[in-house]
Amino acid sequence: MSQPFQPHLSEIKVRGYHLDLYGHVNNARYLEFLEEARWGFTETYGSLEAFTEAGLAFVIVNININYRRAALMGEQLVIETAMQKIGSRSAVIHQEVKLKGTDTIVAEADVTFVVFSQKAGGAVAMENEVRAMFEALPAWPAKV
Amino acid sequence: MSQPFQPHLSEIKVRGYHLDLYGHVNNARYLEFLEEARWGFTETYGSLEAFTEAGLAFVIVNININYRRAALMGEQLVIETAMQKIGSRSAVIHQEVKLKGTDTIVAEADVTFVVFSQKAGGAVAMENEVRAMFEALPAWPAKV
């Protein structure tokens, strides 16, 4: 029996400087929240140093984000991060921003990235060690 | 004969504080560039005041952005903004970030929004005056 799925969790509290004209967290700011969570995800499960030393870099090619509910001053948010899909040339991380202690989704995003190799001068195939690295990460359960 | 399509144009020059670890404009920052361009679009073609006085607000529900080419220090960017689609409950603005004076696309995004009515306490249908307002805006040519 496999252990139950657990995405990477990171937390952020909504502060005055996150808000905009409407008193809601600004659209752009969510992308910083998501980036923060992905750095935490990378640190927890992988080795950015080894990755960087190998001349590899993550390059994001698409972000598709749904804004479901405005987040307000003082609210505590939890960001759940895990792999969604590993393709032949790219992979997708899915991230959900929830109100802490609830199932209320504030925002959710699919973040598609490629692995860029300085040596190759382009994106590498998701094969061998690279693929193995991403397959070892926590992944969202397949949707039925 | 109709006059040739012209999207709204706004310009931004890449500065040191727009960049991140890799010396590229950060993913989140593009959403500020796009928001800047949409405010310009709104000012040029519409009346935010009238809109606000009517108790209406734009609420973005989805942003789908493709990052095509890194933008670097000192590059001059042009953001093209126009309507893409007007649905029954939501509408889509399409925006393209290009290197000025070229056809090179740095990023492009579909921004889906609804019109929220304080009075109705929810999104309004894209009908009557609201629909007419968006139909009067510059729109990208339909893809064949």
Added chain:
Amino acid sequence: MSQPFQPHLSEIKVRGYHLDLYGHVNNARYLEFLEEARWGFTETYGSLEAFTEAGLAFVIVNININYRRAALMGEQLVIETAMQKIGSRSAVIHQEVKLKGTDTIVAEADVTFVVFSQKAGGAVAMENEVRAMFEALPAWPAKV
């Protein structure tokens, strides 16, 4: 005997989106770090709700920040926050950003604020309950 002084502590880890052209945390970003720490300070020792309900607001009138050492990708920072001075019309919070676990100061700032009263339509004197509130907060030891 009084207990040893302990400023409010908050932590932040330097991420890719905090950096700028030079790979250093950008000057403007430090002001967000400081604001984050002040919200934590306020939450820990005071009641923002009571303050807001009384129609009062903090208004910052001056920030004087020294940048001492560049902060780099992945570094863990600790922000120390405490009161520096309570004047007749304004007060000063002093904040120090240090490399965690060291005495190395990355940046330090004096943040001068007034308490604005909506009812009075201006800054209130630092007297009575308002003064008492600030005097109850942790304060940096007087410099000899």
Added chain:
Amino acid sequence: MSQPFQPHLSEIKVRGYHLDLYGHVNNARYLEFLEEARWGFTETYGSLEAFTEAGLAFVIVNININYRRAALMGEQLVIETAMQKIGSRSAVIHQEVKLKGTDTIVAEADVTFVVFSQKAGGAVAMENEVRAMFEALPAWPAKV
């Protein structure tokens, strides 16, 4: 007779994403406005390329900013930038953020920087070509 002093001018319009909890431009955001203006100042009067090729970089060591009046949604701001003082090891740029077309100061800052030399591994003296470069820039009139 000398020609009348004219600082470098740059403009910015206050947008929704510049604001914070109180509907005012956030304190940190002003530092981005000031940085934007300094890049413009540098471009207009100097050569960043030559500077960078010589292995030199501006390093800001202090920002002292007064917030005088809140800036609100839609307001058009003008940022005036010129040299204030050239010392032996550092120099000061003074910047004033005004409501366009008025003398109303929204914020004003002294920005102290040194010139860092990669070759020397430290700040260089403000002498010879370096001093001449800064002396050639527009400067605020001396206060009487």
